[in-house]
Amino acid sequence: xxxxxxxxxxxxxxxxxxxxxxxxxxxxxxxxxxxxxxFVAELAAGSEALDLQEHLNGFAGYARDQGIERAGEYNxxxxxxxxxxxxxxxxxxxxxxxxxxxxxxxxxxxEANAIFLLPDGTVRNADGADLLDPQNSSGQExxxxxxxxxxxxxxDRIRGRLWEEGIRISPFLPPVIGETxxxxxxxxxxxxxxxxxxxxxxxxxxxxxxxxxxxxSQLGRIGxxxxxxxxxxxxxxxxxxxxxxxxxxVRRFNTIGSVDSPAYPTELTEQxxxxxxxxxxxxxxxxxxGVTQTDPFELNAPDPEKLATQLLDSGAASHVRPQPxxxxxxxxxxxxxxxxxxxxxxxxxxxxEAAGGAGSAAGSAGxxxxxxxxxxxxxxxxxxxxxxxxxxxPTTDYEDVDLST
Numbered sequence: 001x002x003x004x005x006x007x008x009x010x011x012x013x014x015x016x017x018x019x020x021x022x023x024x025x026x027x028x029x030x031x032x033x034x035x036x037x038x039f040v041a042e043l044a045a046g047s048e049a050l051d052l053q054e055h056l057n058g059f060a061g062y063a064r065d066q067g068i069e070r071a072g073e074y075n076x077x078x079x080x081x082x083x084x085x086x087x088x089x090x091x092x093x094x095x096x097x098x099x100x101x102x103x104x105x106x107x108x109x110x111e112a113n114a115i116f117l118l119p120d121g122t123v124r125n126a127d128g129a130d131l132l133d134p135q136n137s138s139g140q141e142x143x144x145x146x147x148x149x150x151x152x153x154x155x156d157r158i159r160g161r162l163w164e165e166g167i168r169i170s171p172f173l174p175p176v177i178g179e180t181x182x183x184x185x186x187x188x189x190x191x192x193x194x195x196x197x198x199x200x201x202x203x204x205x206x207x208x209x210x211x212x213x214x215x216x217s218q219l220g221r222i223g224x225x226x227x228x229x230x231x232x233x234x235x236x237x238x239x240x241x242x243x244x245x246x247x248x249x250v251r252r253f254n255t256i257g258s259v260d261s262p263a264y265p266t267e268l269t270e271q272x273x274x275x276x277x278x279x280x281x282x283x284x285x286x287x288x289x290g291v292t293q294t295d296p297f298e299l300n301a302p303d304p305e306k307l308a309t310q311l312l313d314s315g316a317a318s319h320v321r322p323q324p325x326x327x328x329x330x331x332x333x334x335x336x337x338x339x340x341x342x343x344x345x346x347x348x349x350x351x352x353e354a355a356g357g358a359g360s361a362a363g364s365a366g367x368x369x370x371x372x373x374x375x376x377x378x379x380x381x382x383x384x385x386x387x388x389x390x391x392x393x394p395t396t397d398y399e400d401v402d403l404s405t
Contacts, residue, residue, distance in 0.1 A: 002095045002096060002097060002098070003095070003096055003097070003098055003100075003119045004093055004094070004095055004096075004119065005093070005094040005095075005096050005100070005105075005116060005117075005118060005119075006091065006092070006093055006116065006117040006118075007024075007091070007092040007093075007094065007105070007109065007112065007114040007115070007116050008056075008059070008084070008085060008088045008090075008091055008092075008114055008115050008116070008117070009088065009089060009090045009091075009092065009112035009113060009114040010084065010087045010088055010089055010112075010113045010114075010148070010177065010181045011089060011090065011111070011112050011113055011148065011180050011181055012029070012030075012031045012037075012038055012089040012090070012180065012181060012182075012183055013031075013180065014027065014029075014090065015090075015108065015111050015112040017108060018107055018108050018111075019104045019105055019107065019108050020104050021094070021096065021100070021104055022094070022095065023094075024092040024093055024094050025093055025094065025095050026092070026093040027090060027091070027092050027093075028048050028049075028051075028052050028090070028091050029041070029048075029049070029052070029089060029090045029091075030049050030052055030053060030088070030089050030090070030183070031089050031090075031183055037183070038182065038183045038184060038325070039183065039184065039185070039186055039394070040183050040394040040395060043395065052091055053395065055091070056085055056086075056088055056091075059085055059117065060082055060085040060086060063078070063081050063082060063085060063123055063132065064078060064081075064082050066121070066123075066132055067081065067132040070132055070133070070134050071132075071134035071137065072134070075134070075137035076137055076142055076144065076172065077131060077132070077136040077137045077142060077143055077144055077145075078132065078137075080131075080144035080145040080174060081115065081123060081131050081132065081144075081145045083145070083174070084115055084145035084146075085115075087177055087181060089181065089183065090112075092112075092114070101128075102116065102124065102126060102127070102128045103126075103127075103128070105126050106126045106127065108126075109125070109126030109146075110126065110146070113146050113147065113148045113181070114126065114146075115131065115145055115146065125145070125146055126146075129143060131143065131144075131145060142172060144174065147174065147175050147178075148177075148178045148180060148181060149178075150178030150179060150180060151175040151176065151177055151178035151181070151329075152175055154175060154176070154178060154329060154330065154333050155174075155175030155176075155333060155337075158330065158333045158334050158337060159333075159337055162334075162337060162338070162341075165371070166371045167338070167341055167371055168341075169337045169340060169341060170340065170344070173337070173340050173405070175333060176329060176332045176333045176336050177329065177332075177392065178329055179324075179325040179326045179328075179329050182325055182328065182329060182392050183392065183394055184288075184322075184325070184328070184391055184392055184394065185390075185391055185394045187289045187320045187322055188317070190285050190288060190289050190391065191285075191286075191289060191291065191311075191316060191317060191320065192222075192238075193282075193285055193390070193398065194281075194282040194283075194285040194286045194289075194291070194292075194311050195222040195282075195311050195312060195316075196222065196238070196239060196243075197278035197279075197281050197282035197285070198278065198279060198282040198304075198307060198308050198311050198312065199218055199219060199221070199222055199312070200239075200243055200246070200247070200275055200278050201275060201276050201277070201278040201279045201282065201304070202218065202304070202308060203215060203218055203247070203250060203272075203275075204246075204272035204273070204274075204275035204276045204278070205272075205276055205304070207250055207264055207268065207269060207272035208269060208272050208273055208276065210261055210262070210264060210269075211261065211262075212254050212261060212262050213250060213254060214254070215247050215250050215251050215254070216251075219247075221312060222312060240397065240398050240399045241399065242399060243275075246268075246271055246272070246275060249268050249271075250264075250268070250272075253265075253268070277379055277382075277383045278383070279301070279302050279304050279307055280301065280302060280379070280380050280383035280384060280387075281383040281384065281386055281387035282302075282307060282311060282387075283302040283307050284296065284331075284383070284384045284387040284388060285387050285391065286307070286310065286311055287323065287331075288322065288323055288328055288331075288387075288388075288391055289320045289321070289322050289323070290319065290320060290321030290322060290323060291310060291311060291316055291319050291320060292307060292310050292311065293310075296330075296331035296334065296335070296384070297330075297331070297334055299338075299373075299377040299380050299381065300380075301376065301380060328388070328391070328392070331384075331388060332388045332389075332392065335381060335384045335385050335388055336385065336405065338373070338381050339381045339382065339385045339403075339405050340405040341373070342373050342377075342378040342381050342382075343405050345372065345373060345378075346378070382403070385403055386398075386401060386403060389401040389402060389403060
C-alpha cells in the first residue's frame with residue numbers, strides 16, 4: 001500500500017523531478033505564470049491558490065504547535081520551519097511505498113529548497129532529520145530549515161562586506177529569500193502605497209508644525225479614499241486602519257476656512273512625528289519600481305519635497321521601471337542584517353552592555369571605538385525594512401509585516 005509524501009518548496013518555478021522514483025502526482029502553486037510575474041496568484045474564493053494558502057496556514061500552525069509541545073518553548077529551529085512554510089511557493093505530492101527512503105529526494109530537494117511532511121506527522125529535511133526535534137536547537141550547531149544557495153551566497157557576500165566595515169552580524173541570523181523565491185507586488189500597487197505614504201507624511205509635517213491641513217484635499221490628489229481600509233490588491237489605493245485613525249484625528253482639529261491654528265493634542269503630534277518617517281518607506285518603494293532615485297546601501301534620509309514631486313507627478317506611472325529581483329534581494333539582505341545590528345545595539349544599551357561580543361559585536365570605527373548607528377539611521381532602517389518586507393510578502397497587510405530580527 002502506498003503513502004503520500006508532501007514536499008513544500010520555496011522556489012516559485014516548477015522544479016523538474018530528477019530522482020530515481022516517480023515524479024509528483026500533484027503540484028499546486030501560489031504564483032502566476034512567469035510571463036506576468038513574479039506575482040502571487042489571485043486568492044479568489046474556490047481557487048487553487050486560496051486552497052493552498054489555507055493549507056499552508058494550517059501547516060504552519062501545526063508545525064509551530066508541535067514544535068512547542070515537544071520542546072516546551074518556541075525556539076530558533078521551530079521559527080525557521082515556520083518561516084519556511086510562510087515562504088512556500090509550490091506544494092508537491094509524491095506517492096511512495098511505505099519503505100521508501102528520503103535520500104531519493106536529496107538532489108531534487110536541494111534545488112527546490114523543500115521540506116517534507118511525512119505520514120507519521122514529522123517535518124523533515126531531505127537528509128531525513130526531524131526538524132522539530134528539540135535537540136536541534138541545543139549546542140553550538142543549530143539545525144534549521146534549508147535555504148537556497150543563492151540566498152546563502154548573498155548572505156555571505158553582504159555580511160562579509162559589513163564585517164569589513166566593522167559590523168558583526170550574528171551567525172545564527174538566517175539569510176533573506178533569494179531571487180528564485182521572491183514574489184513581489186504589482187508595480188501599480190507599490191506606487192499607490194508609496195503615494196499614500198508620502199501624502200500622509202506631508203500631512204504629518206504640518207501637524208508637527210502646528211499648521212492647519214486640508215486632509216481630504218491632500219488625499220484627493222492621488223485618489224485615496226480615507227474610508228477604504230486595509231490592503232486592496234485589486235489595484236485601488238487604500239489607507240490602513242491606523243492611518244485612517246490618524247487622518248480622522250487630524251480632521252477633528254481642523255476647520256476649513258478658519259483663521260485659527262489648530263490645537264493638536266500632544267498624543268497626536270507625537271503620532272505625526274512617527275508618520276513623517278513614511279517618507280523613508282515611500283522612497284524605498286519608489287526605488288523598487290524605478291520612480292525615485294536612492295542608494296539602498298547608504299542610510300541617507302530623503303528630500304521630502306523632491307520625493308513628493310517624483311511620486312505625486314501625474315506621469316509617475318509612466319516612469320515605472322522595476323529593479324532586478326537580485327538587486328531587491330540585495331537591498332533586503334543589507335537592510336535586514338543592519339536592522340538586526342540596530343536592535344542588538346539597542347538591547348545592549350538598555351542592559352548597560354558595551355557593543356561587542358562574539359557573533360554580534362561591531363568592530364572599530366577609528367581608534368578601537370565600536371561602531372554605532374545613530375538614532376536617525378535606526379529609524380531609516382526600520383522604515384526600509386517595513387517597505388521591503390511588504391513588497392516581497394504580497395498576502396500580508398502593510399501593518400502586519402514581520403519586522404522581527
